[in-house]
Amino acid sequence: MSTETEAPAPPSESHARRWSGIGWGFIVKLALMMLVNAVGLAIIMAAWGIEQWTILWVSVGLLVVANWVYFARRTLPLKYIFPGLVFLLVFQVFVMGYTAYVATTNYGAGHNVNMQQAVDAALIQDERQVEGSPSYPLAVVRDGDTLGFAVAIDGVVQVGTEEQPLAPVDGATADGSGMPTEVPGWEIVSVNELLGDQALAQEVTDIRVPVSDNADDGSLRTRNASTASIYKSTLVWDEEATTLTNTETGVVYTPNEYGTFVGDDGSKLTVGFYVNIGLENFTKAVTDENYAGPLLKVTAWTFAFAFLTVASSFLLGLFFALVFNDDRVRGKKVLRTLFILPYAFPAFMSALLWRGMLNAEFGVVNQWFFFGADINWLGDPWLARFAVLFVNLWLSYPYWFLVCTGALQSLPSETTEAAKIDGAGKWRMFRSITFPLLMVSTAPLAIASFAFNFNNFTIIYMLTNGGPRFTDASVPLGSTDLLISAIYQISGIAGGRADYGLASALSVVVFVVVGIVSAIAFRQTKKLEEIQ
Known part of the structure; x- marks a missing residue:
């Protein structure tokens, strides 16, 4: 038996082994974390400069957690899911939380800064040589x-x-x-x-x-x-009394609970600041006579538009899928390609094209199909709604055509063959077998389509821009406005007086409504799985 033992490795070899243990992966990770820390510190310093303490402390927390996750040895699963969690927090949770916060304020035109900024703006506006x-x-x-x-x-x-x-x-x-x-x-x-x-x-x-x-x-x-x-x-700010005094007229302006500087003579300064007003924006949407009526009409049309769009496009797509699924149809590949062409074009371009075609004066729809009749498709409330539904049907049915075609081709042939042997006719087979099996795979997509069309801003903005406007309302809303386009109008992005607080409150309402409808619908679709 040999008693020789292995000699220890030379010092140079031992160092080489330790260096090779680090590896290029660690070097790349170190470089990436250096970049992440540099960006994080820049965000923290910027937040410190503008006194955004929430952003500062959240950034500090995320940066500390990121360094712990990627330098600790027992956090392997987190290394893969942490980036996704950060993006979820920043782009979903934070956005929803901030929207809910704005919904409880009067943030908008004339009230879009804090008190000190409002005071500074008032002093600047009142400057005289x-x-x-x-x-x-x-x-x-x-x-x-x-x-x-x-x-x-x-x-x-x-x-x-x-x-x-x-x-x-x-x-x-x-x-x-x-x-x-x-x-x-x-x-x-x-x-x-x-x-x-x-x-x-x-x-x-x-x-x-x-x-x-x-x-x-x-x-x-x-x-x-x-x-x-x-x-x-001419205004003087008294920080202790929180008042602005006009040295020429002697009027003293005091801020009220809505962030407006009101003078002792009843006058108001044009500059105000945002304050927390609780749930007033939510109650304003249903109690303020300027908004309650128009928003009720918009809400009813939003539900009708989403439901009718999904139902009509699904049924038309299913009809063409059934037709072209028949082996007796010749040239199915070419015909299927032609029928899905509307789905291949960008929706906003198609909507603009239809807007021109439906023009009452020179549109080809009136010229070619109604012998030059002066039909105001986009100027009459009910015709405009019909035009929106028709154009959206033209844009949407190819999607359901593709979905239903795939679903039909994946149905088990044994079930239909057994039904034929039992003497079931085509209508009975469709009603009792084909359609229920088809709904199992398409019902979740129908729910998603409802949620999408509930917020289908593109078709409304590009085709009618929400018009024609309500003649009995002072707010800039119209007969084809959905809740999402109404939020856009109320926010003032397109011009006019901005009311971000009310717009945010309506956004929260839309989120809750879509969530509730989707939850109920998904629970109902589980019953369809029992027929499989």
């Missing part, structure tokens, strides 16, 4: 993306920005008229550049440069980018 204030020759200066003003006051060139008040600059010079000609550390923007760049010129006229650290001294503003004057606000 100080009577007797001299006009200073002005040079617009730039340091990277930061713009500022350079003026010579009492022979001393001073520079300031929106964030920094005027301060002397060593080595700066001015010409005989007082126009600064050289400012160390700053680039003087030429007049030609200002004249040739309208956006830059507008940015310059919006700048307010504080004269000093004392806000009561006013700020420099310019209207022509060549001279500047001192402007002051």
